[in-house]
Amino acid sequence: MLTITPRQIEQFRSDGFLVLERFLTEEEVESARSRFEPLFRGEFDTGLYPDEWNWCEGRDPPDRTRQICNGWKSDRTIARIVLKEEIGRACATLAGWSGARIAQDNVLWKPPGAKPLGFHQDNSYCKWVIPMGFTTCWMALDETTAAGGTIEYARGSHLWGAFPKIRQFHAPQDYREALEQAARSTGTQIELVPVEVPSGGCAFHAGGTFHGSDTNRTQQPRRSLVTHCVAAEARFHPSELSYIYSRYRRVGDDTMDESFFPVLWTESGHRTAFLERLTSVHAM
């Protein structure tokens, strides 16, 4: 069971992130890794497409970081990990929320030689939600190193203010461009922290924390799973749209349906009922 201490909360609030060496079990790591090849080939065990499928074998250049968003809808093994109650509890505790629901997951695969993901703030992609703001759990499925293109955080950058979406997310020429512009405009020094953890380790980050990742210059793949949470009571913004996620909004109703944005944990004991069935080992 993951316990977040008051000291870790304090560290998260001052740095904008918190790194934990151990989170997933070996069995969870192995089972998740075994789903990457089928998923990116388009073998979806629930029969449903994910919300975003940014890299497909045979369609996209091999030197790109491969990404699927909301893989939980397509694959029960991924669901079992990214929808963990502990993730919801930890994100809510760090953010100071009374509960957390998932807005989006990421299945990320950076093979040897694959190019960077540009530095960005997650919150610039969260305008469609009220209250606006992600808190994220990033999980390593391989041992991560700076040379292997692990995620990097700019310490304290969640306190710099809000910046727009970046020009190019996948394989930009200069992956630090937006970070450097933001630091210049606020007159701040950049302190980069690469997350180097064993497989099964994790890091939590605030929605305002600048992060990105460089080319994988090793011979090992770098695979990660990510859960982006919003507050459990979050609703759709009445006018700001996400061209993908606002499609789940019903006419005249701003509630976020738990079928698509399940509640992972609340302090009053609520967790979306279907998660137990979806994520039980027997359902796989």
Ligand SMILES: O=C(O)CCC(=O)C(=O)O
């Ligand atoms: O793993 C990476 O390279 C970046 C992941 C990311 O952008 C995120 O977790 O929000």
